[in-house]
Amino acid sequence: MSKSKSIFPRKFISIPVVAVFLIWLVYFIEIKFGYNFNDFGIYPQTLLGLRGIIFSPFLHSSIEHLFSNSIPLLVMLASLYYFYEGIATKVLLWGIFFTGLITWSFARPSYHIGASGVVYFLVSFIFFSGVFRKYYRLAAVSLIMVFLYGGTVWYIFPIEEQISWEGHLSGFLVGFVFAYMLRKTGPQPEKFVFSHNPEFDNMFDEHGNFAPPIENEESELNEEPKTPEE
Secondary structure, eight states: OOOOOOSSOTHHHHHHHHHHHHHHHHHHHHHHHTOOOGGGSBOTTOTGGGGHHHHGGGOOSSHHHHHHHHHHHHHHHHHHHHHOTTTHHHHHHHHHHHHHHHHHHHSOSSOBOSSHHHHHHHHHHHHHHHHHHTOHHHHHHHHHHHHHHGGGGGGGSSOOTTSOHHHHHHHHHHHHHHHHHTTTSSOOOOOOOOOOOGGGGGGBOTTSOBOOOOOOHHHHHHSOOOOOOO
16 A cells, blocks of 8 residues: 655755754754864855855854754745755755855955855745746745845845854845746746637627527427326
8 A cells, every 4th residue: 555645745844954953963063072163164265265165054153143043944944845846955055055155255354154144045035936936825935034034134234243244145146046047947826727618609699798599499399299297
């Protein structure tokens, strides 16, 4: 007996949980064994700093920093893999790469760490995907994204010195570009096709007015009278 297929893709839960688990595991190792992996973050315009493109999303400076990124990352990854299961992994990996690369290309000379750049990429991608596709389900998700994280848009500007607004801005821009480039890939608005019955064509005149067909009077006159049954 075959098992019934779940309405939710497996990656909808597994990828977000594993991602959040890994960033917590890295921070636990740092605290438990006294390590500091901040040097593996993005250091702009240096060859060694390029390694931060891969490692920086897993590094966080404090427990507050970790908390602030964990829930948004979990929600955004779950949304990505639920609505874009076929392209989600490709979108995520390329999004991380280009977000880190753009940050590396112009940011201030300091170590840039944290998953917030990825979060901004996901929020931007999911929001603008719903807008560009004009798909009512994705549009609803887009509105939720605005409601939950709309206030964070201000952090793409240099309003706090300790926050890597460069990473936020990079993620936001990459998400916008990806949403536009992939607007015809993945889920699309539902198209409704109406059936056509030729029998109804004779029920309307040339002006579109309802005109039921007139039955043949001769056929009615030629019919033999029926004998009522007792």
